[in-house]
Amino acid sequence: xxxxxxxxxxxxxxxxxxxxxxxxxxxxxxxxxxxxxxxxxxxxxxxxxxxxxxxxxxxxxxxxxxxxxxxxxxxxxxxxxxxxxxxxxxxxxxxxxxxxxxxxxxxxxxxxxxxxxxxxxxxxxxxxxxxxxxxxxxxxxxxxx
Amino acid sequence: xxxxxxxxxxxxxxxxxxxxxxxxxxxxxxxxxxxxxxxxxxxxxxxxxxxxxxxxxxxxxxxxxxxxxxxxxxxxxxxxxxxxxxxxxxxxxxxxxxxxxxxxxxxxxxxxxxxxxxxxxxxxxxxxxxxxxxxxxxxxxxxxxxxxxxxxxxxxxxxxxxxxxxxxxxxxxxxxxxxxxxxxxxxxxxxxxxxxxxxxxxxxxxxxxxxxxxxxxxxxxxxxxxxxxxxxxxxxxxxxxxxxxxxxxxxxxxxxxxxxxxxxxxxxxxxxxxxxxxxxxxxxxxxxxxxxxxxxxxxxxxxxxxxxxxxxxxxxxxxxxxxxxxxxxxxxxxxxxxxxxxxxxxxxxxxxxxxxxxxxxxxxxxxxxxxxxxxxxxxxxxxxxxxxxxxxxxxxxxxxxxxxxxxxxxxxxxxxxxxxxxxxxxxxxxxxxxxxxxxxxxxxxxxxxxxxxxxxxxxxxxxxxxxxxxxxxxxxxxxxxxxxxxxxxxxxxxxxxxxxxxxxxxxxxxxxxxxxxxxxxxx
Numbered sequence: 001x002x003x004x005x006x007x008x009x010x011x012x013x014x015x016x017x018x019x020x021x022x023x024x025x026x027x028x029x030x031x032x033x034x035x036x037x038x039x040x041x042x043x044x045x046x047x048x049x050x051x052x053x054x055x056x057x058x059x060x061x062x063x064x065x066x067x068x069x070x071x072x073x074x075x076x077x078x079x080x081x082x083x084x085x086x087x088x089x090x091x092x093x094x095x096x097x098x099x100x101x102x103x104x105x106x107x108x109x110x111x112x113x114x115x116x117x118x119x120x121x122x123x124x125x126x127x128x129x130x131x132x133x134x135x136x137x138x139x140x141x142x143x144x145x
Numbered sequence: 146x147x148x149x150x151x152x153x154x155x156x157x158x159x160x161x162x163x164x165x166x167x168x169x170x171x172x173x174x175x176x177x178x179x180x181x182x183x184x185x186x187x188x189x190x191x192x193x194x195x196x197x198x199x200x201x202x203x204x205x206x207x208x209x210x211x212x213x214x215x216x217x218x219x220x221x222x223x224x225x226x227x228x229x230x231x232x233x234x235x236x237x238x239x240x241x242x243x244x245x246x247x248x249x250x251x252x253x254x255x256x257x258x259x260x261x262x263x264x265x266x267x268x269x270x271x272x273x274x275x276x277x278x279x280x281x282x283x284x285x286x287x288x289x290x291x292x293x294x295x296x297x298x299x300x301x302x303x304x305x306x307x308x309x310x311x312x313x314x315x316x317x318x319x320x321x322x323x324x325x326x327x328x329x330x331x332x333x334x335x336x337x338x339x340x341x342x343x344x345x346x347x348x349x350x351x352x353x354x355x356x357x358x359x360x361x362x363x364x365x366x367x368x369x370x371x372x373x374x375x376x377x378x379x380x381x382x383x384x385x386x387x388x389x390x391x392x393x394x395x396x397x398x399x400x401x402x403x404x405x406x407x408x409x410x411x412x413x414x415x416x417x418x419x420x421x422x423x424x425x426x427x428x429x430x431x432x433x434x435x436x437x438x439x440x441x442x443x444x445x446x447x448x449x450x451x452x453x454x455x456x457x458x459x460x461x462x463x464x465x466x467x468x469x470x471x472x473x474x475x476x477x478x479x480x481x482x483x484x485x486x487x488x489x490x491x492x493x494x495x496x497x498x499x500x501x502x503x504x505x506x507x508x509x510x511x512x513x514x515x516x517x518x519x520x521x522x523x524x525x526x527x528x529x530x531x532x533x534x535x536x537x538x539x540x541x542x543x544x545x546x547x548x549x550x551x552x553x554x555x556x557x558x559x560x561x562x563x564x565x566x567x568x569x570x571x572x573x574x575x576x577x578x579x580x581x582x583x584x585x586x587x588x589x590x591x592x593x594x595x596x597x598x599x600x601x602x603x604x605x606x607x608x609x610x611x612x613x614x615x616x617x618x619x620x621x622x623x624x625x626x627x628x629x630x631x632x633x634x635x636x637x638x639x640x641x642x643x644x645x646x647x648x649x650x651x652x653x654x655x656x657x658x659x660x661x662x663x664x665x666x667x668x
Contacts, residue, residue, distance in 0.1 A: 048435035057430060057438065058379045065302060067251045091600045094636035098667050101258060102400040105297050105307035105370075110251045121249050124302075137235075 031131040032081055035119050035139035040064055045142045051085050053126060055096075056106050061126075061142075068109040069118045069127040077115070081128050084145045252299040259294040262401035262665040263287060268657055275654030277647075279323055289314070291401050293369065303377055309370040314350075317362055322346040368454070369421065384426040387454060390418050391428070391442045391467045392484035392531040393546040401665035405590055405604070406627055407643045408661070410546070411612035412584040417550045418486055418529050422446035422463065423454050436474045440482075442467035448488030449527070459524070463488025469533075478537040485530050492523040492558070524556035525579075540594055540604075545587035552580045586610035588627070602633035624648040639665045 034050055036042050045061050052058035054068045071078040073090050082093050100106040112118040115127035119139045126142075134141070267285035270277055282288075292312040299305050324345035327337030354361040372386025389397050395410055396418070413420065424446025431439050447453040448463025469482030498516045500508040507514030528551045535544040558577055588608035595603060608627040615621075629643030641663040648656055 046435060048432075052432070058432065059302075059376065060379060067302070069251060089596060089600070091602075091636060095602070095633065098636050099398065099400075099403045101295070102260065102403055102667070103397045105295065105305070105309075105374075107253045107256055107297060107299070110249075110253075112249060118249055122251055125251070 028080075030080075032077070032084060032128050032145040033131055033134050033141045034126070034128050034143040034145065035116065035134070036066065036126045036142055037119055037123055038138075038140050039123060040066070040140065042066075042140070042142050047085065047143065047145070050143060054085065054109060056100070056109070065124055066126040067122055067124045069115055069122065069125050070109040070111045071115050071128070072111045072113055075113070077128070077130060078111075080130075081145070252302070254298060256297040257294065258297070258668060259292070260400045260402045260665065260667040261289065261292040262663055263289055264407060265662040266407075266659060267661075268659040270657055271655040275657070276652075277649065277654035277657050281657065281659075293400065303375060305374040305376070307370055307372060307374070308368075311367040311369050312364060313367060314362070314364045316348040316365065317350040319348040320346065321348060378429065380429040380431050382427070382429050384428065385424075387421050387423045388426055388444075390420060390422055390465070390484070390486070391426070391444065392418055392465075392486070393482070393533045393548070394535060394544055395546070396420060400667065401663065402637070402639050402667040405588055405606055405631065406608065406629060407641050407645075407663045410584075410586045410610050411623060411625070412531070412546055412548045412586065415582065415584065415612055415614065417548045417582055417584055418484075418531060419449045419453070419463075421454075422448065422465075424462070428467075436472055438471040438473075440467070440469040440471070442484075444486075446488075449490045451492045457491075458493050459489055459491035461489040461491075476539045478535070480535040481533070483530070483532045485528075487526070487528050489524065489526045489555075491521060493519050493521045495519055521556050523558035525552055525554040527552045540592035542590045542592070543587070545585065548582075548584045550582040552582070554579055580615050582612070582614035584610075584612045590631075600635075602631070604631040604633070605629070606631065621650065621653070637667050639663075641665070 034045065042061050042064050049058065049061050053061065053066060054070070056068070059065055071081065073094065079090050082088060082090050086093065097106075097108040101108075110118075112127075116129050116133060116135065116138055119125040119127045128145070129139075131144075265285070265287050266282055268277075268281050268283075270283075294310050294312065296308040296310075297306070322345060326333045328334070329337070350362045350364070351360055352363060368387060370387055370389060372384050372388050374382060374384050376382040389399065391397060393412065395404060396413060398404065399409075399413075399420075401407075408414075412418075422444055424444065426442055426444050426446075428440070428442035430441075433439065442465075444463070444465035444467070446463050446465075447457040448461070450458050452458070463486065465484060465486040467482070467484045469480060471478065471480040473479075496518050498518055500511065500514045500516060502508045529548065531546060531548045533544070533546045535542070537543075554577065586608060588606055590604050590606035592602055592604045595601065606627065606629050610625040610627065611623070613622040624647070626646045626648075627643060629641060632640045634640070641661070643661045643663075645659040645661060646656065647659070
């Protein structure tokens with residue numbers, strides 16, 4: 001019984017540390033790059049356009065069709081992006097998507113763990129990543145939040 | 146012995162200084178010459194030392210250059226090694242990326258989702274024998290009013306298909322004939338109301354479930370939406386199929402998980418506009434500024450009809466125009482929209498005819514003895530205008546819709562005897578008149594700022610919903626007040642509690658007060 005308690009306590013501490021780190025990253029000021037596939041001719045954009053793209057209100061930037069890719073809803077990157085772009089929480093964003101699914105039949109953007117890889121791979125991909133995760137050459141930065 | 150002496154003498158002679166002494170001048174000359182030679186040697190030595198120093202300096206310089214060169218070479222080698230490692234790392238990353246490229250699918254080839262709700266309702270009637278008890282559940286009851294399934298497929302980046310179906314227990318419980326008694330002095334007088342006074346009829350869908358199985362109650366499936374979207378541009382999209390009429394706020398937000406209140410507003414319940422239309426729609430959005438969005442939609446459809454989802458019973462096609470502007474800035478979001486609709490409703494009966502002569506032989510004077518005739522039994526045109534306004538600031542949300550419907554008959558049908566409010570029993574000569582219907586609702590909600598403490602969304606709300614239609618009489622109206630609370634423990638679940646006060650004319654039963662609860666779930 002004592003050993004089990006120790007394991008449980010250890011697990012709880014590790015869990016808390018892990019998530020405190022994640023949350024800290026989500027709440028940090030580390031810049032977020034909005035990135036697109038290298039093949040796209042887009043060089044820059046505005047926050048308003050990015051918001052529309054990730055809500056699927058619009059499908060193109062400067063006439064170039066893009067495919068939004070979200071980070072998983074459980075990741076700090078998603079929380080940081082939603083907070084900076086929309087000023088809201090992931091919970092609120094999911095509630096909005098529940099409404100859009102019903103109203104317009106819209107499906108939320110695909111969620112992929114490594115957004116950088118996804119943008120590299122998807123021809124019209126647009127996504128975002130923390131500055132420290134960005135690798136030069138793999139994608140094009142069009143906005144920094 | 147003598148030889149020894151001779152040899153010794155020769156050595157002494159040889160080594161003795163006698164020759165120097167012999168010539169002093171020559172000695173002086175040699176000394177001077179030796180002095181010059183020493184000076185020359187000294188000068189040469191000095192020159193050699195200078196040259197040596199120069200050479201040493203050059204050697205030192207060359208040595209320094211060599212060391213520097215070695216360092217540069219080492220640095221270049223280190224850099225080359227580093228670049229080599231980076232290249233290898235990048236190559237590995239690219240290999241992984243390219244490997245994953247085939248596994249990323251951003252389109253939803255088929256998504257299945259939906260929503261359902263469970264509602265509890267208890268109504269209190271002002272009058273013990275209120276007529277409203279024939280239209281509302283007379284006792285407290287649980288209900289499942291919506292079980293909707295969605296099938297969505299993104300065929301390509303610009304082609305999408307959506308199918309929404311509604312599962313229902315209907316027609317179970319549908320009262321095909323509501324028995325109406327004429328009461329005189331508290332006693333039923335059979336026949337006094339003519340056709341109205343016939344036995345009560347209600348649909349029972351219970352059927353045996355097959356051999357050795359339990360009986361079942363079959364239900365029904367309704368097609369709410371089924372269309373193909375082609376979206377070549379944000380500003381120009383096309384939709385074909387059956388779609389929700391793009392008016393107001395709540396007709397398209399029709400899910401119980403999205404609606405604020407437990408029940409639909411009167412503008413939907415009273416069908417001032419067709420909920421859906423079958424036909425074409427062109428729609429799109431433009432963004433004149435970062436904070437401004439303009440939406441439009443043009444509808445072209447069968448319009449309203451008794452079987453409009455099967456076929457149109459006239460050549461007239463209903464047209465509609467939707468326009469909406471949304472302004473967003475900071476915490477503010479204001480949207481103003483409108484939809485205009487014009488269409489004709491036509492009901493008719495089709496008959497096959499055989500044309501005969503008096504002797505019963507085929508009459509082919511018109512080309513054929515067989516023909517058809519279409520008899521229009523009901524026809525009206527309707528004009529509807531709906532406007533909607535939504536103002537949101539932080540958690541506060543004020544919104545509402547106003548609908549105006551003008552209905553003008555071209556062919557008046559007899560009033561439906563089943564639901565006529567009888568005054569004198571004489572309904573045979575009465576026809577449905579032209580009418581004007583108006584509906585207005587306004588809701589105010591406030592999502593409490595609790596995000597610092599919890600993810601649970603708590604939204605109290607109040608609202609008013611009024612409907613008036615001069616279709617029947619001036620005394621027909623319904624005014625409804627709502628006070629409720631929505632609790633959203635997750636984005637997929639909403640729990641609603643609501644108090645509702647409905648006000649009718651005293652003739653219809655006066656006030657009806659209800660408490661309602663609803664659990665709505667999307668999945």
